[in-house]
Amino acid sequence: MTSAEKYVTAAYLVVLAVVLAYVVIYAFKLSRLEREVTELAELARRKKEGVGEAEPEREEVVG
Amino acid sequence: MSTSLRNNRAVALAAVAAALLLLGISLAFYWVPNAPIEGFRQRIFYVHVPIALTAYACFFWAAWKALRLLWTREQRYDLESYTAVHMGVIFGVLTLVTGSIWARTSWGVWWTWSERQLVLFLVLFLFYSAYFMLRYSVEPGPRRANMSAVYALFGVVLIPVSFLAIRLAEGLIHPVVFDRDVGSNLSGSQLLTFLVCFAGMLALAGSLYVNELTGKRLDARLAELREALQ
Numbered sequence: 001m002t003s004a005e006k007y008v009t010a011a012y013l014v015v016l017a018v019v020l021a022y023v024v025i026y027a028f029k030l031s032r033l034e035r036e037v038t039e040l041a042e043l044a045r046r047k048k049e050g051v052g053e054a055e056p057e058r059e060e061v062v063g
Numbered sequence: 064m065s066t067s068l069r070n071n072r073a074v075a076l077a078a079v080a081a082a083l084l085l086l087g088i089s090l091a092f093y094w095v096p097n098a099p100i101e102g103f104r105q106r107i108f109y110v111h112v113p114i115a116l117t118a119y120a121c122f123f124w125a126a127w128k129a130l131r132l133l134w135t136r137e138q139r140y141d142l143e144s145y146t147a148v149h150m151g152v153i154f155g156v157l158t159l160v161t162g163s164i165w166a167r168t169s170w171g172v173w174w175t176w177s178e179r180q181l182v183l184f185l186v187l188f189l190f191y192s193a194y195f196m197l198r199y200s201v202e203p204g205p206r207r208a209n210m211s212a213v214y215a216l217f218g219v220v221l222i223p224v225s226f227l228a229i230r231l232a233e234g235l236i237h238p239v240v241f242d243r244d245v246g247s248n249l250s251g252s253q254l255l256t257f258l259v260c261f262a263g264m265l266a267l268a269g270s271l272y273v274n275e276l277t278g279k280r281l282d283a284r285l286a287e288l289r290e291a292l293q
Contacts, residue, residue, distance in 0.1 A: 004104040007168035011107045011161045043292045
């Protein structure tokens with residue numbers, strides 16, 4: 001491989017490496033978003049259960 | 064626009080980018096003949112110049128969105144402008160790195176301060192890199208959006224200067240590819256390969272932009288949801 005060929009290959013590989021790095025970073029971001037969505041879903045579920053438990057008490061007061 | 068439609072657009076753009084870039088690289092290596100003076104190393108041109116032009120396009124897109132924000136006061140343009148600057152900086156890094164590799168093989172140096180084109184591109188890149196420092200030094204809200212928009216608009220003024228610098232420079236070593244007779248310095252096969260690579264790079268930037276924007280919007284909506292639930 002000549003010197004010019006090495007440099008040309010390096011230029012193309014740098015672009016490929018940056019695109020791949022971006023994909024990896026984005027994969028981390030997606031996994032973080034998924035974790036946050038799971039946490040929020042859990043929070044919403046607990047909140048709903050809390051409301052469900054509180055509702056009969058209110059009914060007793062009203063009754 | 065709905066999220067599913069945006070995702071479909073991102074997938075379509077990614078597929079187009081992959082197809083065009085594979086075609087462009089194949090043409091550059093197997094179809095285009097060696098350039099008379101530069102020889103084999105001229106093939107860096109098909110990745111370096113499309114990336115540089117795509118960086119300019121991203122900064123123009125950011126400025127356009129910034130203008131829309133200042134004109135309409137719709138906050139969604141802030142995120143769009145910010146994402147475009149983000150993409151522009153990524154392509155700016157690639158421009159500097161691939162340009163530096165080309166300089167090393169053609170001129171024997173990684174960088175030269177005597178070339179206005181290079182220095183102006185570096186100035187442009189540093190200007191947009193500072194955008195992030197400005198943005199994150201101000202609390203989120205309309206004030207930050209307006210300041211960021213004004214900054215993005217100022218930056219776009221540097222683009223024509225950077226683009227024209229090569230034509231205004233006297234002691235040229237950076238090659239002029241396009242002059243008034245567009246493509247006159249390129250043969251038919253070189254021009255076609257360049258255009259395919261450029262279209263591929265624009266599609267890649269578009270795909271990354273849509274993905275990044277979707278991610279940032281999801282982040283913002285999740286933050287709203289968290290606040291509503293707590």
